[in-house]
Amino acid sequence: MLRTSDILATVRMLQEEHLDVRTVTLGVNVAECARNDMADTCRAVEGKVAAKAGNLVRVCDEIAGRYGLPVVNKRLALSAASQLLEGRSARDALLLARAMDAAAAAVRVDLIGGFTALVHKGMTPGEQTLINSLPVVLSRTDRVCASINVADTRSGINVDAVRLVAQKILNTAEATADTNGFGAAKLVVFANIPEDNPFMAGAFLGPGAPECVINVGVSGPGVVKRAVDRLTKARPDASLDEIAEEIKHTAYRVTRTGELIGREVAARLGVAFGVVDLSLAPTPLVGDSVGEIYQAMGIHELGAPGTTAAVALLNDAVKKGGAFASSSVGGLSGAFIPVTEDHALAEAVAAGTLTIEKLEAMTAVCSIGIDMILVPGGTPATAVAGIILDEAAIGVMNGKTTGVRLIPVPGRDVGDRVDFGGLFGGGTVARINCPRGSAAFVNRGGHIPAPLRGLTN
Amino acid sequence: MPAQNQAQRYVITVVVADRVGILRDVSAAVSDLSGVIDGISQTVVQAYFTVTLTAAFPAGVAPEEIRAALAGAFGPDEAFIAVRRHAAAGGPPPVAGARYVITVTGPNRPTVLKAVTTYLARRGVNIEDWNVMFDEPYVTHVGEITVPLSLDIKQVQDEFHHLMSQLGMTTCIQHENIFRATNEVGPITSLLKG
Numbered sequence: 001m002l003r004t005s006d007i008l009a010t011v012r013m014l015q016e017e018h019l020d021v022r023t024v025t026l027g028v029n030v031a032e033c034a035r036n037d038m039a040d041t042c043r044a045v046e047g048k049v050a051a052k053a054g055n056l057v058r059v060c061d062e063i064a065g066r067y068g069l070p071v072v073n074k075r076l077a078l079s080a081a082s083q084l085l086e087g088r089s090a091r092d093a094l095l096l097a098r099a100m101d102a103a104a105a106a107v108r109v110d111l112i113g114g115f116t117a118l119v120h121k122g123m124t125p126g127e128q129t130l131i132n133s134l135p136v137v138l139s140r141t142d143r144v145c146a147s148i149n150v151a152d153t154r155s156g157i158n159v160d161a162v163r164l165v166a167q168k169i170l171n172t173a174e175a176t177a178d179t180n181g182f183g184a185a186k187l188v189v190f191a192n193i194p195e196d197n198p199f200m201a202g203a204f205l206g207p208g209a210p211e212c213v214i215n216v217g218v219s220g221p222g223v224v225k226r227a228v229d230r231l232t233k234a235r236p237d238a239s240l241d242e243i244a245e246e247i248k249h250t251a252y253r254v255t256r257t258g259e260l261i262g263r264e265v266a267a268r269l270g271v272a273f274g275v276v277d278l279s280l281a282p283t284p285l286v287g288d289s290v291g292e293i294y295q296a297m298g299i300h301e302l303g304a305p306g307t308t309a310a311v312a313l314l315n316d317a318v319k320k321g322g323a324f325a326s327s328s329v330g331g332l333s334g335a336f337i338p339v340t341e342d343h344a345l346a347e348a349v350a351a352g353t354l355t356i357e358k359l360e361a362m363t364a365v366c367s368i369g370i371d372m373i374l375v376p377g378g379t380p381a382t383a384v385a386g387i388i389l390d391e392a393a394i395g396v397m398n399g400k401t402t403g404v405r406l407i408p409v410p411g412r413d414v415g416d417r418v419d420f421g422g423l424f425g426g427g428t429v430a431r432i433n434c435p436r437g438s439a440a441f442v443n444r445g446g447h448i449p450a451p452l453r454g455l456t457n
Numbered sequence: 458m459p460a461q462n463q464a465q466r467y468v469i470t471v472v473v474a475d476r477v478g479i480l481r482d483v484s485a486a487v488s489d490l491s492g493v494i495d496g497i498s499q500t501v502v503q504a505y506f507t508v509t510l511t512a513a514f515p516a517g518v519a520p521e522e523i524r525a526a527l528a529g530a531f532g533p534d535e536a537f538i539a540v541r542r543h544a545a546a547g548g549p550p551p552v553a554g555a556r557y558v559i560t561v562t563g564p565n566r567p568t569v570l571k572a573v574t575t576y577l578a579r580r581g582v583n584i585e586d587w588n589v590m591f592d593e594p595y596v597t598h599v600g601e602i603t604v605p606l607s608l609d610i611k612q613v614q615d616e617f618h619h620l621m622s623q624l625g626m627t628t629c630i631q632h633e634n635i636f637r638a639t640n641e642v643g644p645i646t647s648l649l650k651g
Contacts, residue, residue: 015629
C-alpha cells in the first residue's frame with residue numbers, strides 16, 4: 001500500500017525537481033544492410049530504421065504521459081558504421097551518414113549515433129575512411145553523432161589513431177566555423193567505449209548487443225541536489241557519509257523510474273530491454289546541474305581542493321543506489337561533467353577556478369571525461385592529441401570509460417564566450433597549459449602497451 | 458470467504474472517539490459470537506477512530522445481535538455502529554481499468570472536493586482511497602483511483618488539470634506504477650506483470 005508521504009515525495013521529484021528520463025535510445029544493428037552498391041546499402045539502412053523505430057517516439061510519448069514522467073530525448077544508436085565502409089570511399093561515407101540523417105528525421109529522432117569506429121588495436125581501411133570523413137560528415141549532417149574508440153584496458157592506446165582523430169577534431173571544428181565549431185560537439189573519442197551507452201554523442205550498438213535493444217538514460221541532478229539541500233537544511237552539520245547515504249537513496253528512486261519506462265517501451269516495441277544508464281546528466285537550466293550538487297555539499301568554488309573527492313562521493317553513491325535498484329545497470333552510469341551543458345561548471349571555468357587540469361583529475365573518478373570543453377581554435381593538433389592521450393591513460397589504467405569531447409572554436413581565444421543554445425549550453429574558451437610542450441612525445445606515434453591490469457586471464 | 462457452513466457475512470462499521478483498546482473491543486465482540494474477520498480497514502480521522510470490517514458469522518447470528526454485542530463494548534451513545542449483510546461477495550470490481558494516483562494541491566476551499574469527485578464520477582472513474590491533509594491555508598488531496606480502460610488518460614489528465622486550475626489547484630494523475638517503482642523494493646518486472 002502506498003503511503004501518502006511517499007506519493008507526495010514522488011510528485012515533488014516529478015513536478016519540482018526536474019526528474020525525467022533523459023533519453024530512451026533504440027539500438028539497431030544495421031550490419032545486414034550491406035549491399036554491393038552503396039546506394040542500396042543506404043536504402044536498406046533507412047528501411048531498417050523505419051521498420052524498427054517507426055513507433056519509438058509515439059510509444060515514448062504515450063508512456064511518458066501515462067506516468068507523468070517526461071522522456072526528454074528519443075534517439076537511435078546504430079551498430080558501428082565502419083562495418084559498412086570496408087572497401088568504400090569517403091564519398092560513400094558521406095552517403096551513408098546522410099542516409100542515417102534521413103532515417104533519424106523520418107522517425108522524428110533528434111540524434112542518431114553509430115558513426116563509429118573501434119580502432120584501439122589498429123585501423124582497417126574502412127575505419128580509416130570513416131575517421132577521414134568526419135569533418136565532411138559532421139558538417140553536412142544535422143543528426144549524426146560519431147564516436148571513435150582509441151584505447152582499452154586490454155589493448156593499450158593506439159597513438160596513431162589518436163593523432164589522426166585529433167587532427168579531424170580540428171578539421172571538423174573548422175568545417176563548422178559558422179556555428180563556432182559545433183560539429184566537434186557531435187564527436188567523442190573514447191577509451192573503453194561502452195557498448196550500451198544511451199547518451200549522445202557516444203551512443204552506438206556494440207557488437208555483443210542484440211539486433212534491437214532499448215537502453216535508457218536517467219538523469220536527475222536536480223532531484224539529487226534538492227535531496228542534499230533538504231538534508232543539509234535539516235541538519236546543517238550533516239557528515240559526508242550522511243550525504244552519500246541520501247544520494248544513494250535518491251539514485252535508487254531515479255534509477256527505478258528509468259527501468260520502468262525502459263521495460264515498458266521495449267515491451268511495446270517488441271524488442272529487448274538492455275540497460276538503465278544511471279548517469280547524472282545536467283542541462284544548462286538552473287536546478288538541473290551536477291555542479292550545483294557539489295556546491296550543495298560545500299564546494300562553493302568548483303575546482304577548489306576537495307572537488308575531486310566530492311565527485312568521487314557523488315559518483316560512488318549514485319552507482320550504489322542504482323546497482324541496488326536494478327540488475328540491468330550499464331552504459332556510463334555515474335556523474336557527467338559536460339562543461340557547456342552545466343551552468344555551474346561553465347561559470348567556474350569562466351571564473352578560472354575550474355581548469356582543464358582539474359577537470360582531468362575529476363575524470364579519474366567520474367563516469368566519463370573531458371566533455372564539452374571549449375578550447376582556442378588555434379590549438380595545435382598535438383595538444384588535442386595530448387589531452388586525448390591523458391584521458392585514455394586514465395581510462396586504460398583504471399579500467400574505466402573515459403572520453404574526450406573538445407570543441408576548438410575557430411577564431412576564438414581564451415576567455416571568449418560562446419553559446420550553442422538549447423541543451424548544449426555555452427561557456428568560456430578555456431586555457432590549455434603548454435599547448436606545444438608535448439609535440440615530440442605525441443609525434444612518436446605507435447602504441448602505448450596495455451597495462452598489467454589488462455592481463456586478467 | 459465464510460469459514461463456516463451456512464455462514465453469513467456482514468459488513469460492520471464502528472466510529473468512536475479514539476482511545477486505546479477500541480480494536481481489541483471490536484474484535485473481541487465479533488470473536489465472542491464465533492465470527493471470523495476476513496477483511497478490515499482502520500484509520501483515525503481528526504481524533505475519530507473508524508473501522509470497517511467484514512466478518513462471517515454462524516447461521517442464526519442476527520445483525521441485531523452483532524450490533525448489541527459491539528454496543529456493549531462502549532458507553533451509551535459513545536459509538537456509531539452499523540451492521541449490514543454483505544451482498545456483493547465475489548462480484549466484479551465496480552470499474553475494470555488501470556490504477557492511478559491523483560493529487561490535488563492548493564488553497565483550501567470547501568468546493569474543491571465536490572468538484573474533484575463530480576468530475577471523476579462523471580467520467581466513470583472509481584475512487585478507492587482518499588486522504589486529505591490540511592496545512593492552512595493550503596490543502597492536499599491524495600487519492601487512488603481506477604480509470605476505465607475505455608478512457609484516454611491523456612484526455613482525462615488534461616480535462617482535470619484545466620478544471621482544477623480554474624480553482625487555483627495544481628494536479629497530477631499518474632499511473633500507480635511510478636509510485637510503486639520509486640517506493641517499493643521488489644523488481645520492476647513484477648510491477649509490469651501485475
